[in-house]
Amino acid sequence: MSKKLISVMVLVxxxxxxxxxxxxxxxxxxxxxxxxxxxxxxxxxxxxLSITLYSEQEEFSEAEERRYLxxxxxxxLLYLEGLxxxxxxxxxxxxxxxxxxxxxxxxxxxxNDEKEFAKRLKRYKVTEDDLREMAKRNLIITAxxxxxxxxxxxxxEEEVREFYDANKEELFTYGERRDIRHILVDSExxxxxxxxxxxxxxxxxxxxxxxxxxxxxxxxxxxGLSEKGTYVEDFEIVAFSxxxxxxxxxxxxxxxxHIIEVTEIKPPGVEELDDELKGLIKDYLQRQxxxxxxxxxxxxxxxxxxxxxxx
Numbered sequence: 001m002s003k004k005l006i007s008v009m010v011l012v013x014x015x016x017x018x019x020x021x022x023x024x025x026x027x028x029x030x031x032x033x034x035x036x037x038x039x040x041x042x043x044x045x046x047x048x049l050s051i052t053l054y055s056e057q058e059e060f061s062e063a064e065e066r067r068y069l070x071x072x073x074x075x076x077l078l079y080l081e082g083l084x085x086x087x088x089x090x091x092x093x094x095x096x097x098x099x100x101x102x103x104x105x106x107x108x109x110x111x112n113d114e115k116e117f118a119k120r121l122k123r124y125k126v127t128e129d130d131l132r133e134m135a136k137r138n139l140i141i142t143a144x145x146x147x148x149x150x151x152x153x154x155x156x157e158e159e160v161r162e163f164y165d166a167n168k169e170e171l172f173t174y175g176e177r178r179d180i181r182h183i184l185v186d187s188e189x190x191x192x193x194x195x196x197x198x199x200x201x202x203x204x205x206x207x208x209x210x211x212x213x214x215x216x217x218x219x220x221x222x223x224g225l226s227e228k229g230t231y232v233e234d235f236e237i238v239a240f241s242x243x244x245x246x247x248x249x250x251x252x253x254x255x256x257x258h259i260i261e262v263t264e265i266k267p268p269g270v271e272e273l274d275d276e277l278k279g280l281i282k283d284y285l286q287r288q289x290x291x292x293x294x295x296x297x298x299x300x301x302x303x304x305x306x307x308x309x310x311x
Contacts, residue, residue, distance in 0.1 A: 031069055032306040033076050046072045048124040049134050054109040056120075066309045077301040078294075079137045082144035089139040097135035098128070148297070149290040160281045164273050172271040174227060179264035180239050181221035183207060184214040184256050191250040191257035198247055204261055213256065225266065235260070 031038040047068060052058055060068065102117065110116045121127060164172065181204065185191050194207055205220030216223055228240060234253045239260050242248060248260040271277055 030308050031073055032308075033073060034080075034304045038072070038076075043069060043072060045126060045130065048126050049130060052124050053120055053126065054105050062309070066307070069307055069309050073302070073305055073307060074298055075137065075141060077298060077305070078141045078144055081297065081301060082140040085144065085147070087140050087143040087147075089136055089143070093139055094132055094136045097139055098132045101131065101135060102128075145290070145294060148293050152286075152289040152293055155282045155285045155289070157278075159285055160278050161273070163281055163285060164277075168270060172277075173269075174271065175268045176240075177225040177227050177266045178239060178262050179225050179266075180223045181205070181208065181216070181261050181263060182214065182223065182235075183212045183217070183221050183259045185211060186213060186256045188250055188252070188257050191259060195247070195250060195259050198259065204247075221261075225264075 028040040029037045030040055030043045043065075047060065050071075051068070106112055106114055106117050110120075183191070183194055183204070185194065190211070194211055197207060198204055208217045208221030211217070212221055214221070226239075228236060230236070231239065232253050232255070235251060235258060238248050238251050239262065242260065242262045244262055244265055246262065248258070251258040251260060
């Protein structure tokens with residue numbers, strides 16, 4: 001081969017490489033996490049692993065993409081934070097997590113068809129090692145979240161009082177409330193027969209236990225203290241027109257035929273912050289604290305994050 005021909009071939013190869021570099025479209029960057037670029041391809045694999053593999057959803061709206069990319073970002077931030085705090089997992093733990101996830105997908109979504117699982121891996125260009133990596137990340141994130149939950153401060157009396165005062169009007173102020181009980185049957189004839197027995201002096205609660213088709217029948221027909229807006233209109237009109245101890249005529253609703261009694265009427269007011277209510281508020285706030293701590297952590301970690309699909 002002549003030197004001239006070799007020179008021409010080298011020149012052609014040079015320009016081919018040059019032109020390929022010029023005309024090859026750079027892959028879209030969908031997010032930047034602490035300086036690391038997340039490509040469209042990486043995001044697509046995340047969607048395949050997290051959603052498409054079991055649901056076969058391949059097309060996503062812009063709103064869905066923005067939301068799922070936020071999930072990816074949050075998971076990446078929590079995973080990195082977990083590693084930073086020294087959480088580790090063993091190969092055995094990863095394998096168990098992977099197998100549990102695989103078994104769940106196959107049994108719940110694929111009718112126990114392992115061949116279909118293998119087909120979907122191939123179709124959506126993901127591997128079992130990809131799933132193991134996802135399992136590892138999930139375990140690290142779970143360890144981080146459990147550590148946060150374990151270390152949240154207990155709710156104080158001051159926090160309970162602050163919540164009560166801030167939400168008194170919306171959550172703890174009530175209108176007139178009525179303690180109502182009823183008997184429900186499926187025919188007017190049966191209802192009138194029971195009403196006659198009540199009017200003759202038989203015990204309402206015992207008749208409710210014996211004949212009512214509502215689950216409340218086992219409690220003597222008790223529905224508890226209720227405000228207007230709780231029941232269907234035909235029932236409520238009668239229930240909120242009765243006096244204490246007064247028995248209604250037969251009332252027809254879409255559920256059947258009712259006999260209604262009001263056992264107590266409480267005027268409008270504000271619930272007192274007694275020990276029972278304090279306990280309920282404290283339990284609620286204690287459940288909220290871990291979530292608030294996690295969101296506060298994510299907010300601080302997201303300072304170096306850019307979701308380009310959110311623009």
